[in-house]
Amino acid sequence: MDIKVFGEFKKKVKENVGKVIVGKEENIDKIIVAFITSGHVLLEDVPGLGKTKLARSLSKTMGCTFKRIQFTPDLLPSDLTGIYFYNQKDQEFEFRKGPLLSQIVLADEINRATPRTQSALLECMEERQVTVEGNTIKLDEPFFVIATQNPIEQFGTFPLPEAQLDRFFMKISMGYPNYNEEKSMMERFMESDPLDTLKSVITLEEIKYVQNNYCKVHISDEIKDYILNIVVATRNNTDIELGCSPRVTLGLMKGCQAYAAISGRDYVIPEDVKALAVSVMAHRIVLKSEINVEKDKANNVINLILSTVKTPIETI
CATH class of the missing domain: 3.40.50.300 (P-loop containing nucleotide triphosphate hydrolases)
Known part of the structure; x- marks a missing residue:
């Protein structure tokens, strides 16, 4: 697996999409x-x-x-x-x-x-x-x-x-x-819509390569345990009626592998898990009805779990 392909894939996508979408990297x-x-x-x-x-x-x-x-x-x-x-x-x-x-x-x-x-x-x-x-x-x-x-x-x-x-x-x-982003947007869209002139920069072969090889990124037993401990914590949390399923465990693991790859690494670190956990998990838990009215409560619950689950530390 050539990890540089993932970095180039991310760079080309972000540069091209960035011609239309300001910020939100x-x-x-x-x-x-x-x-x-x-x-x-x-x-x-x-x-x-x-x-x-x-x-x-x-x-x-x-x-x-x-x-x-x-x-x-x-x-x-x-x-x-x-x-x-x-x-x-x-x-x-x-x-x-x-x-x-x-x-x-x-x-x-x-x-x-x-x-x-x-x-x-x-x-x-x-x-x-x-x-x-x-x-x-x-x-x-x-x-x-x-x-x-x-x-x-x-x-x-x-x-x-x-x-x-x-x-x-x-x-x-x-x-x-x-x-500043909104001002840049005003200038960019003042005369024309950049979406009209956007060209393809990714080939089907590149798509197949990244989709078929991201799973080769190494994920240690310590990181697997970290992911599993976070998922299990959602099933034992007093604010949560229904915790995350094994599908979430597998999805978060695969997402971390892909995130590590586009970050230029062939191994997963705890920061990859923390970067994706809220987006992958928050919408898949069911909160207890009395607290479900609070805005972004699900996100806050996942963030609280991340702060309480022990982060694995590399042993030198």
């Missing part, structure tokens, strides 16, 4: 990690913070096919997966692809759709396939879902069930830009 790193590990990302933030532009710029950077789905209450599962229709000219049924049969899919305002439609995403996100009228269709590789939801609106929305939240590898909040 930490979030872009996390999205790169999710992409490498074939995970999916849920972006939760108020409107107008660049969630859609981030998804579009990432698809152009990777040279992948891209579809945006605007989720609404009247959206049907067949609107996502596609349908078989009867072609009168050829006198046979033909399959018309839905937007899910793309490499990068933006599910915009996912919590506006009904649970029935939301569930249509489950099979494709987990199994990398869709089933239409009994026929199973494999999705193209890579396959990456970026879903967005607005956290401040409640009327006309259908909160994602825990089973579907668990399918998202990470939940990220973009946040407002600072003063």
Whole structure:
């Protein structure tokens, strides 16, 4: 495994996406990690913070096919997966692809759709396939879902069930830009939209290489124990009704391997775990009802667990 390939991959993606998205480098790193590990990302933030532009710029950077789905209450599962229709000219049924049969899919305002439609995403996100009228269709590789939801609106929305939240590898909040970033944004978008001229800088061979080799990054027994102790702590915490599942354990381990690789290391350190833990774990725990009303409470609970679980120290 050539660790330099991962560094170049990260550099090219961030430089290209950075032509459109100002700042947010930490979030872009996390999205790169999710992409490498074939995970999916849920972006939760108020409107107008660049969630859609981030998804579009990432698809152009990777040279992948891209579809945006605007989720609404009247959206049907067949609107996502596609349908078989009867072609009168050829006198046979033909399959018309839905937007899910793309490499990068933006599910915009996912919590506006009904649970029935939301569930249509489950099979494709987990199994990398869709089933239409009994026929199973494999999705193209890579396959990456970026879903967005607005956290401040409640009327006309259908909160994602825990089973579907668990399918998202990470939940990220973009946040407002600072003063200098927003001023730079004004200058950059004054005459034209840089997204219109964005070119692909990543080849399919590079994508396959990073996705097939990140798992070769070394992770010691001490780091494995550290990850497991954090996950187990969520199951014994008095503020948590339902702790993290083994799927989270495996996801955090793989995410740390990818994060270490794009950081130029072929081994995982505790700081990799701390960098990803909140984004990977917070949306996958269920808090007790009496404390669930507090804003960012899940994030605070995970941060508290990180501060109490003993960090392994390298022995020289």
